[in-house]
Amino acid sequence: MELTKEQFIRDFKDQLHRDFIVKINESTDEERFLALAHLIKKYISTPWLERRHDLVEEDVKTAYYFSIEFLPGRMLETNLLNLGILDLVEDAFKDVDVDFSDVVNAEKDMALGNGGLGRLAAAFMDSLATIGAPGFGNGIRYKYGLFKQKIVDGYQIELPDAWLGTDGNVWETKKPHSAVEVKIYGKVYLYPNKEGNFEPFYEDPTILRAVPYDIAQIGFQNGVVNNLRLWDVEIPESEEDKYRTIEDRRKIEDITNILYPDDSSYEGKSLRLIQEYFMVSAGLQTIIKNYLKTGKDLKDIHELVAVHINDTHPALAVPEFMRILMDDYGVVWEDAWNSTVKVMSYTNHTILAEALEKWDCNLFKEILPRIYQIVNEIDSRYVEEVSGKFPGKIIENTRIIRNEKIHMANLSIIGGHSVNGVAKLHTDLLISDVLNDFYQIYPEKFNNKTNGIIVRRWSQISNPLMSDEIDKLIGKEWRSDIHQLKNLEKFITDEKVLNEFYEVKKENKKKLAAYVKETQGIELNPDAIFDVQVKRLHAYKRQLLNLLHIIKLYWDIKDNPDIDMVPRVFIFGAKAAPGYRFAKSVIKLINEVANLVNNDESLQDKLKVVFLPNYNVTLAELIIPASDVSEQISTAGKEASGTSNMKFMMNGAITLATLDGANIEIKDAVGDDNIVIFGMNTDEVYDHYEKHDYNARKLYEENPTINRVVNTFIDGTILNSQSEGQEIYDALIRHNDEYFLLEDFESYVNAQKYINDIYRDKIRWSQMALNNIANSGRFSADDTIRLYAEEIWNIKHN
Numbered sequence: 001m002e003l004t005k006e007q008f009i010r011d012f013k014d015q016l017h018r019d020f021i022v023k024i025n026e027s028t029d030e031e032r033f034l035a036l037a038h039l040i041k042k043y044i045s046t047p048w049l050e051r052r053h054d055l056v057e058e059d060v061k062t063a064y065y066f067s068i069e070f071l072p073g074r075m076l077e078t079n080l081l082n083l084g085i086l087d088l089v090e091d092a093f094k095d096v097d098v099d100f101s102d103v104v105n106a107e108k109d110m111a112l113g114n115g116g117l118g119r120l121a122a123a124f125m126d127s128l129a130t131i132g133a134p135g136f137g138n139g140i141r142y143k144y145g146l147f148k149q150k151i152v153d154g155y156q157i158e159l160p161d162a163w164l165g166t167d168g169n170v171w172e173t174k175k176p177h178s179a180v181e182v183k184i185y186g187k188v189y190l191y192p193n194k195e196g197n198f199e200p201f202y203e204d205p206t207i208l209r210a211v212p213y214d215i216a217q218i219g220f221q222n223g224v225v226n227n228l229r230l231w232d233v234e235i236p237e238s239e240e241d242k243y244r245t246i247e248d249r250r251k252i253e254d255i256t257n258i259l260y261p262d263d264s265s266y267e268g269k270s271l272r273l274i275q276e277y278f279m280v281s282a283g284l285q286t287i288i289k290n291y292l293k294t295g296k297d298l299k300d301i302h303e304l305v306a307v308h309i310n311d312t313h314p315a316l317a318v319p320e321f322m323r324i325l326m327d328d329y330g331v332v333w334e335d336a337w338n339s340t341v342k343v344m345s346y347t348n349h350t351i352l353a354e355a356l357e358k359w360d361c362n363l364f365k366e367i368l369p370r371i372y373q374i375v376n377e378i379d380s381r382y383v384e385e386v387s388g389k390f391p392g393k394i395i396e397n398t399r400i401i402r403n404e405k406i407h408m409a410n411l412s413i414i415g416g417h418s419v420n421g422v423a424k425l426h427t428d429l430l431i432s433d434v435l436n437d438f439y440q441i442y443p444e445k446f447n448n449k450t451n452g453i454i455v456r457r458w459s460q461i462s463n464p465l466m467s468d469e470i471d472k473l474i475g476k477e478w479r480s481d482i483h484q485l486k487n488l489e490k491f492i493t494d495e496k497v498l499n500e501f502y503e504v505k506k507e508n509k510k511k512l513a514a515y516v517k518e519t520q521g522i523e524l525n526p527d528a529i530f531d532v533q534v535k536r537l538h539a540y541k542r543q544l545l546n547l548l549h550i551i552k553l554y555w556d557i558k559d560n561p562d563i564d565m566v567p568r569v570f571i572f573g574a575k576a577a578p579g580y581r582f583a584k585s586v587i588k589l590i591n592e593v594a595n596l597v598n599n600d601e602s603l604q605d606k607l608k609v610v611f612l613p614n615y616n617v618t619l620a621e622l623i624i625p626a627s628d629v630s631e632q633i634s635t636a637g638k639e640a641s642g643t644s645n646m647k648f649m650m651n652g653a654i655t656l657a658t659l660d661g662a663n664i665e666i667k668d669a670v671g672d673d674n675i676v677i678f679g680m681n682t683d684e685v686y687d688h689y690e691k692h693d694y695n696a697r698k699l700y701e702e703n704p705t706i707n708r709v710v711n712t713f714i715d716g717t718i719l720n721s722q723s724e725g726q727e728i729y730d731a732l733i734r735h736n737d738e739y740f741l742l743e744d745f746e747s748y749v750n751a752q753k754y755i756n757d758i759y760r761d762k763i764r765w766s767q768m769a770l771n772n773i774a775n776s777g778r779f780s781a782d783d784t785i786r787l788y789a790e791e792i793w794n795i796k797h798n
């Protein structure tokens with residue numbers, strides 16, 4: 001946008017005066033942040049408003065991305081960057097003597113998501129606007145985001161994240177006039193009407209008022225503003241009488257109160273099912289109403305509307321779309337079904353069987369009686385359609401209702417025209433294994449869309465030093481055209497340049513070290529290798545394998561204090577789902593090993609272990625630029641894609657990885673010499689499953705290193721963790737090490753030794769790092785979303 005610094009300063013002072021009746025030098029950082037956010041909203045209000053009108057008036061096909069999670073983190077800098085005024089504002093703040101970073105830090109991290117899935121949804125919102133595509137988000141305005149993690153005596157404690165405070169979210173705009181009603185519970189009877197169709201009659205339903213809050217999604221320097229719509233629940237005025245007690249009201253308000261802190265396995269909770277339906281129903285009713293404003297026939301709705309189901313949580317979009325078309329607008333089943341399948345598409349984010357969402361029929365029927373009827377009908381028609389054409393077993397495995405459970409992935413696949421995985425390997429495994437039965441029926445529905453990241457946030461915003469360095473070498477064009485990063489390869493043998501990148505990394509490490517010192521009281525040496533694993537805590541992600549190696553190093557140094565090794569700092573950040581016992585025990589042990597190691601002077605600072613509490617997007621922005629080694633060590637075949645792996649590489653960290661998820665594509669991008677791969681591949685893992693021949697106890701008994709390391713959990717070396725240590729010992733030895741840590745251990749140790757050796761060769765290491773940065777452009781979410789736009793949604797973009 002066109003703006004001079006002087007004009008901005010006038011606008012900003014004005015805004016502060018009006019919002020808070022203060023002068024700039026008397027204002028608090030929070031007031032400055034709020035005023036700046038208000039000002040941004042003012043700057044974009046015209047394109048934001050016009051965008052909605054244009055799309056309705058011009059008959060442009062629009063994609064609606066439904067996700068139960070959106071994880072944008074802080075939005076101030078992204079918004080300023082995308083408006084093209086980040087530098088100007090920073091500069092202006094210097095002129096008026098305000099520390100810009102303090103203003104940035106006054107913003108709360110918007111954490112309406114658990115991890116990768118939610119972050120990806122937020123990234124796609126930015127990318128949709130950036131490629132100028134008509135793509136809007138639909139989600140839930142949770143009052144409490146993902147819990148805040150505190151560590152007390154080494155244990156994870158969960159605290160509520162009341163991110164909305166008393167004044168709400170500065171970026172949102174409430175739209176009470178666009179509220180709609182959503183019905184749950186009650187009984188439904190179908191009566192035949194004059195046209196021979198059935199009309200539902202609801203007896204005693206609970207009626208909810210869904211109120212939207214809109215958040216602008218600003219495209220990168222292109223004038224486009226899309227919308228993210230988050231729904232909040234209220235009690236409709238007409239129903240007020242029914243909810244006299246606080247208790248009664250709370251039952252309703254609870255619906256949008258909390259984000260389920262569950263990142264993989266699924267706990268059936270009726271509240272969650274209501275959340276899913278609430279969001280989907282409110283969103284789809286609105287979409288259909290808006291479509292009707294074009295004056296077009298409802299049976300052609302698929303020509304202007306695409307609905308995306310991000311993981312199965314919004315899968316009720318399929319029966320709800322059918323319900324609205326049939327019950328509210330009288331479309332016949334066949335036409336409604338034809339449109340539904342063309343409108344819907346679905347992304348799968350996991351192959352862990354326990355994470356595939358299923359609902360108990362009785363619960364489902366009670367909460368969503370009409371939707372249950374429709375799902376039943378979809379299921380019977382499906383079975384009828386495929387019977388005789390496919391073996392009975394395949395039909396049984398793919399139908400929606402089986403063993404008194406509703407299988408949400410099956411509903412999403414049958415009810416849509418596209419199902420995609422999130423990395424090549426992941427899609428291959430869906431096709432060959434997890435969803436193979438479906439693949440035989442609908443091969444044409446399957447496609448891959450490898451995840452991507454908002455490269456601007458993970459370079460320009462979180463790593464300004466590196467970004468300036470890149471500018472010096474290849475100019476600034478890469479900031480808007482990420483593929484130009486490739487030009488950095490020209491400097492791969494330029495020692496001066498390599499040294500400069502090394503120094504940039506060191507500066508970032510010092511910044512992180514200062515944070516660690518301040519928050520944890522632990523002193524870190526910026527010349528040590530910063531070896532980082534940050535992600536949700538889950539057995540398959542194998543933080544425990546990392547810990548086993550740390551314990552090995554501990555014994556190596558204890559045995560031989562003169563051992564020649566580059567000092568190493570292991571950094572962890574990870575939240576565990578509150579009910580996930582094993583994951584919480586791993587956190588406890590990481591912290592106790594940290595205590596053991598950090599307080600042992602005989603290790604002479606060769607080894608440090610840090611667990612940074614409350615890992616979130618904001619903390620990631622500090623940690624990732626300061627990392628030398630990116631730990632991506634999941635059991636092959638288990639991590640659908642990973643996205644932090646992409647963020648690390650773009651910040652010049654070397655990936656230490658198994659051949660899993662997008663690690664494989666990172667390897668393809670950088671070449672075998674610029675990544676460190678270890679461990680079993682997927683075939684080898686599957687081989688164990690087939691042959692049932694894995695024997696963890698044997699490895700433990702026969703390999704003295706493994707033996708000693710595993711025994712450390714139960715021999716009293718690690719203090720204050722007897723029961724957790726035993727639990728981990730049992731998981732590895734008595735329960736046969738489900739994720740093959742012991743089998744991969746040696747190869748991991750060797751890979752770590754190799755890292756140690758090459759780090760000594762500063763030039764070689766820096767070459768690897770630069771190669772990673774130069775080849776990170778292919779993981780831009782802008783490119784990923786272009787493929788969604790072209791190959792799944794058929795929507796236009798710039």
Ligand code: T68
Pocket residue numbers: 114115116117118120262263264265349350355422451639640641642643661
């Ligand atoms: C992640 N999934 C994948 N799930 O694990 C990761 N699950 O490999 C991938 O890169 C990422 O999705 C993006 O595709 C998740 O993050 C959840 O958070 C989740 C939340 C609720 C229920 C189940």
